[in-house]
Amino acid sequence: MAEHFLGLDRSARTGDRKVAWCTSVGPAELLRAMDFDVYFPENHGAMLGTTRLAMDYIPVANAAGYSPDICSYLTSDVGAFLRGATPLTRAYDIRSVPRPDVLVYSTNQCRDVQEWFTFYARRFGAPCIGIAAPRSVGELADAQVDDVRLQLEALVPHLERVAGRPLDVEALKRTVGLSLRATRLWAEVLGTAARSPAPLTFFDGAIHMGPIVVLRGTQQAVDYYELLLREMRERVRDGVAAVEGERHRLYWEGMPVWGRLRALSELFASLGCAVVASTYCNSWVFDAFDPSDPFRSMAKAYTSIFIARSEEVKQRYLEGMLERFAIDGIVFHDSRTCPNNSNSRYGLPQRLQEATGVPALVLDGDLNDLRCFSDEQARTNIEAFVEQLGG
């Protein structure tokens, strides 16, 4: 990861390589195949959350006209930029986020990313292009996949202009192949938690997911997950538990509360609960990548993600996960500023509980804005939930 950020900093300062900003579930493979150095602002947002620097910078963005009710990744990131600050300074001695030559978004997760990228496009005078992705997708139709494929292909001339070179389709195929390998390994890593005791938790996964987000399409990501998978298999073989005396197995649905990752991890562990699986970590598992058909398979992969699906598809997915991971209870994080990834707002917890009998807890909070999170209320909710499970 250090190499990733230092490389980006070097590219932006020297101009050796063009820098592209990309949404976390955006067409990173296309950008890498064209030799862009790829930077992911959502990853930066999560860093602002985990370091709790977000709380210093969200008000700055609010004062600049970005509402406290919109994505707090956006507000913490924009606020930090307006203050000339970044957690990369402390971590890697990097002064600022890398200046973009182009910004590429997909609205498959939400529309806020478009506004977010547009802010920077205006500031840097860089082109901002993207994909208007279908949302609330039920059964994925060919027409929807083709729509996104055509939009992906339409990005190419713009990117070629910025890159100053044509797209090498063979390079794209190789990149999609590397993404496929990494994503399969990541899926296997997460799958080891189906064993009891689970060798890793959602909280571990929220850290280990870094490479699948920011290094997808590279050999480093493949190497990282090969190593991690070996370690997880050893832990399974040796019966090493992520949570000693695993009494209850829980599922986390929704965004992490980045500024309380450790506190929540310790709280659940102290109650004998292993949060063994999550939608969030699995959101970077893309089954559909196919190196022989890169554009269409990317379109399919990036359109079939959970967050872009209908309530019915989401329920079906969650039912499968609850069964596969032998879940005793599911925690829905209702993240105040992230309506698109708060899946408790249209009755899903109630329907899921009715269908599966697995009790659900809805926890109010936020991904980055800790003003929306109450430690005491969260603790009481979680403890009461565990008592209900048979504490």
Add this chain to the structure above:
Amino acid sequence: MSVATGDTWAGVDVGSTTTKAVVIDGRCEVLASHVVPSGTDLGRAASTCLEEVLRAAGGPAPRAVVATGFGRSAVKGADGAVTEITCHGRGAFLEFPEAITVVDIGGQDTKVISIDRTGRRVGFRMNRKCSAGTGTFLEEIAHRLGVPLGDLDAMARRSKKAAPLSSYCTVFASTEMLSRIRAGEPIEDLVRGAYESVVRRVVELTALRGTVVVTGGVVAFNPIVAEILGSVSGADVRVPRRPQLIGALGAALVAKDGLRVHQEQEV
């Protein structure tokens, strides 16, 4: 669990506003109870409250003490700590042993707790991080209107027609009330409207099923809340004999059950 006569158990419920303690005997009868303001030192409030209740109960020390409530972790010397969600469920079920929905309206939060006919909790919902619909809301209203908190219930009962408040936020609701009183609306109607606001926050938390049992300090001193809840929800709404003590009673029941949170009644 069979115990010798004379054995006692204690529960202490350290709430955001008041701390309550009860001592029960082997038949789950309340031998003594005590309430003190929680103040800023929750550990001290709990110690004082427990000392007083044990003195009032007399006899030997209780077999076990369980702490609950917002300040449960601040109680020194307790044998265990259990959430108030479990304890209100346990306490309410003792008096109403059927499928019930417990509505606990406290100083800073409101909980809706679903209990099945065996006494097992099957779900719950707490208010969001906001004081709307809690005792603090009523305190703020009384403060801004310059009337004693204890007078609000009687004032609302003099109302002929509730004046609904449009604001969700406690602070904005109280300023809205002041503006409307200045504009000539009867204060009684606005106070009644404030109570209806509390109830609306409750009914929108989750669906109320079965008999509804209202517990906590707010209904203890503002019984009109239960009446309005009944008329708004259409549910059969009951209030236990000592609504403010239900959390502490539940904690004592958990203490008596050897810290098991689920009650053991057979169907």
